[in-house]
Amino acid sequence: MSGFSVEWLNLREAADQRARAPHLREQALAWLGLAGDAHTQPQAGEAIVVDLGAGTGSTLRALAAPGSQRLVWRLVDHDGALLDEALRRHGKHYRIEDYQSDLTVIGELPLGGARLVTASALFDLMSAAFIEALVLRLASVRGSWASGLYAALNYDGTTVWDPPHADDAAVLAAFNDDQRRDKGTGLALGPEAGGHLVSALTHAGFKVQTASSPWLLGATDAAMVEALITGIAAAVAVSPGLDAKRLANWREFRLAHATSGSCSVGHVDVLALP
Numbered sequence: 001m002s003g004f005s006v007e008w009l010n011l012r013e014a015a016d017q018r019a020r021a022p023h024l025r026e027q028a029l030a031w032l033g034l035a036g037d038a039h040t041q042p043q044a045g046e047a048i049v050v051d052l053g054a055g056t057g058s059t060l061r062a063l064a065a066p067g068s069q070r071l072v073w074r075l076v077d078h079d080g081a082l083l084d085e086a087l088r089r090h091g092k093h094y095r096i097e098d099y100q101s102d103l104t105v106i107g108e109l110p111l112g113g114a115r116l117v118t119a120s121a122l123f124d125l126m127s128a129a130f131i132e133a134l135v136l137r138l139a140s141v142r143g144s145w146a147s148g149l150y151a152a153l154n155y156d157g158t159t160v161w162d163p164p165h166a167d168d169a170a171v172l173a174a175f176n177d178d179q180r181r182d183k184g185t186g187l188a189l190g191p192e193a194g195g196h197l198v199s200a201l202t203h204a205g206f207k208v209q210t211a212s213s214p215w216l217l218g219a220t221d222a223a224m225v226e227a228l229i230t231g232i233a234a235a236v237a238v239s240p241g242l243d244a245k246r247l248a249n250w251r252e253f254r255l256a257h258a259t260s261g262s263c264s265v266g267h268v269d270v271l272a273l274p
C-alpha cells in the first residue's frame with residue numbers, strides 16, 4: 001500500500017487530465033513518434049515508455065492518441081493494488097509490463113531502451129537526492145539510447161480559494177510544510193520539486209521546457225474539493241501555527257462552499273529532451 005487509494009486517484013483524474021499543459025503533452029507524443037513530426041520519429045520498432053509511480057495508469061491515459069497502442073508501457077509502482085487496477089483497465093489494449101518496486105532503488109529501474117520516462121504527481125513526494133540520482137541515470141544512458149522525461153503535475157505550493165477565508169494563508173503555509181515531510185525517500189521537495197527537477201535536468205544537458213498546469217476546480221469537482229479540504233485539514237491538524245478551533249472553522253467554511261466556490265491549485269509540467 002502507498003497511501004494513495006484508487007478512490008482518491010479516480011476523484012482527481014478528470015482535474016489532472018484537464019490540467020496537463022497541452023503543448024507539452026503534444027511534444028511528448030511527438031517525441032514518441034505519435035504526432036507526425038518527422039524529426040522526432042523513434043528510429044525503429046515500438047517506443048518504450050517507463051511510467052514512474054504509475055498508480056492506476058493516469059499517464060498512459062493522458063498519452064492515448066492514434067497509434068499509442070503500439071507503445072510498450074513499463075509501469076513502476078510499489079503499490080501492487082494500484083498496478084493491478086492499471087492492468088485491469090488497460091491490460092487488454094496496451095502492451096504493459098508491470099514492476100512492483102521501490103523507485104528509490106534507481107539502479108534497478110527498468111529504463112533500458114526507454115524513449116520516454118514519465119511521471120505524474122510524483123516528484124513533489126520525492127527527495128532532492130532521488131531527483132539528482134534519477135537525472136544522473138537518465139543522462140548516463142545517453143551514449144546508448146535517447147531518453148526524454150515528461151513529468152506532469154508537480155505541485156508548486158500555491159492554492160487560491162474563492163471565496164477567500166482569513167486563514168487560507170496560514171493553512172496553506174502549514175500544508176506546504178507538511179508537503180516537505182519525509183514520504184519515505186528522505187525529506188520531500190514538495191513545492192520546490194519542479195524547480196529542482198528543472199535545474200538538475202538543465203545541468204545534465206537536457207533541453208527543458210516547463211508550463212503551468214493548475215487544477216481549476218469548480219462545482220463539478222465538488223467531491224474532489226471536499227476530499228481535498230478534508231485531506232488538507234487532517235494534514236495540518238498537528239501544525240503548531242494553527243489551533244484546533246481556527247482549523248475547524250476553516251474546514252467548516254471551506255466545506256460549506258465546496259459546491260458553490262472555486263479553487264485553483266498550482267502545478268508545473270516539465271518536459272526534458274536530450
Ligand SMILES: C[S@@+](CC[C@H](N)C(=O)[O-])C[C@H]1O[C@@H](n2cnc3c(N)ncnc32)[C@H](O)[C@@H]1O
Nearest residue numbers: 002004053054055058077078079102103120121
Ligand atoms: C500521487 S500518486 C500518482 C499516481 C499516478 N501517477 C497519477 O498521476 O494518478 C503517487 C504514486 O507514486 C507511487 N510511489 C510513491 N513513492 C513511491 C516509491 N518510493 N516507489 C514506488 N512507487 C512510489 C505511489 O504508490 C502512487 O501510485
